[in-house]
Amino acid sequence: MAKRFAYVSFGILSLVAAYQLGTVRASADWSGVGQIVGASGSFAYDSGGRIWRVGTDGWERWSPDLDLPVSPSEIKLLTKAGGLTEANVLITKDDELWAFHGYDNEWKYVGPFPGGPVSIDKQSWGATKGSFR
Numbered sequence: 001m002a003k004r005f006a007y008v009s010f011g012i013l014s015l016v017a018a019y020q021l022g023t024v025r026a027s028a029d030w031s032g033v034g035q036i037v038g039a040s041g042s043f044a045y046d047s048g049g050r051i052w053r054v055g056t057d058g059w060e061r062w063s064p065d066l067d068l069p070v071s072p073s074e075i076k077l078l079t080k081a082g083g084l085t086e087a088n089v090l091i092t093k094d095d096e097l098w099a100f101h102g103y104d105n106e107w108k109y110v111g112p113f114p115g116g117p118v119s120i121d122k123q124s125w126g127a128t129k130g131s132f133r
Helices: 002-025 125-131
Strands: 036-040 043-046 051-055 058-061 075-079 088-092 096-101 106-112
Antiparallel strands (some): 075 088
């Protein structure tokens, strides 16, 4: 009985290890490397964060208002809606949200996701005491 338990335990352990290795290696990352770093429908973003559209005559530069507000290498997730009046959202690697809505015609900084990590300034205890003297 102990031998069967050991086999089942090792089998489950190997499945967990294989899953963990697979999820780490297969994680999606928008690295910003290459000429086209993101695309949706007939739109694509180049490595400079500029938006392009596939037209009847090939690639054409699209509305500069839709250019990315941050470097493509800093983006974790980007959603591009179909029309200019629909919402577009991007999330940076620091979990900060930017939103674009066609009616405003500009990207707006929304801020970090609630409940996420809070950036702090590193300060020593001596500096803290000194500020109250």
